[in-house]
Amino acid sequence: MTETESVEPNPTESGGVDLMSPEAAAAPQDIYRRMHKQCPVAHSLSHGGHVITRYEDVLQSFRDHKLFSSEMALHMGLGTERPMIPQQIDPPEQTRYRKILDNQFSRKRMKVLEPIMREQAAELLRTFADQETVEFNKAFAVPFPCRVFLSLMGLPQEDLDLFLEFKDNILRSQQIEPDATKAYYLRAATGKRIYAYFDKAFDRLSEAPEEDSILCYLLTVELDGKKLTRNELLDITFLFLLAGLDTVTASIGCFVSFLAQNPNRRQELVDDPSLIPNAVEELLRWETPVMSVPRVTKRECEISGVTIPENTMVSLQCGAANLDDEEFVDGDTVRWDRKFNRHLAFGGGVHRCLGSHLARMELQIMLEELLKHMPQFSLEPGKKPVYSPGIREVQVLPLKIG
């Protein structure tokens, strides 16, 4: 890697490409590979800082939370008034919260929900499986994670549309309001509505608790002998809403789009569904629906020969790391039989995705039920899937069924 290590950071963009464009989001794999070769640590205008792409560098940065801090709420402008817990705070505070949150999202706890999730998936699939075509994002990828989420939280299913409006206003504000200032105000106003929504939900659930509701658990759990304050409750649930819906929607879209375009690979899973758990891991690696994660440096450091100043935004490129052929043998090929797959699609270190066990289960159930209900599907002729950057939601996924 001597050749790459001496490369100066590109002053304009990561290897001359804008990773935050819809074109890049549609097929980022080639770009990741170019980045590894040309500039493993580049300067990016659209990310406003340094972009780290090699597996080893990304993993080590995840693990070094003292150097790569997550405390940057003010930089993010996601409509929040305080840092979101636990994503935008550092240990030791972050660790305290994870101690009470982890058990609610453990694999054991998620397994209990499997039958409900399966029924929710099948119910949605039945509404269109016998049609000739379907726009899969709107029909399935968007509502499925949202329904699961509402059940998990103990919130009424009727709030589905409201939830979708909340998260789109925050995460897709520039599509709704192209003007940057107006988009900012839309996020700020929606942020207030989200706080108010959960504030009311907590009032209601304190009066009339729901069984197995994570929100009810949060109302009663004690942290160092004290119940959580209302602000703490809101800062946790705001994050749940932003982290738990779009990410799964994007993953479902990316997976199904891949299978629609690779009929042989789809058929392999239809013929042998026992491959599905491995396929979920391999598609998480290959697609990496959450392309990157931000950090800010606490002091000057050197990564792959490039000096990064103190207090600089850094973008850890999980997607690029997941294609690094120094870590993944035959990394350019999607293989259901991959034996070692230490992909970083859920991040790593102390901020490892709290919802990873939930997400894995949703994706596994989605594939099992999808291939059972509609084993044959492809892209609708003459139409193209439309990807959005950052979190790679396939906003339009036109499928031909059969």
Add this chain to the structure above:
Amino acid sequence: MKLKIDLDICQGHGRCYDLAPKVFREDDRGYVELIHETVPPELEEEARKGKDNCPELAIDFVN
């Protein structure tokens, strides 16, 4: 063959107990626990699979 886990490094990805359920199990928070500290020969391959899929490198063999 003996296994060693570093609980300061484990972040509860759960790859080990998913892929090697006869060797590793999860505690209440979803972090790793060893079922066998000394792995019987017939489980060695499974143990290796769990170890090699841990993204945090929290599992190691000793001697």
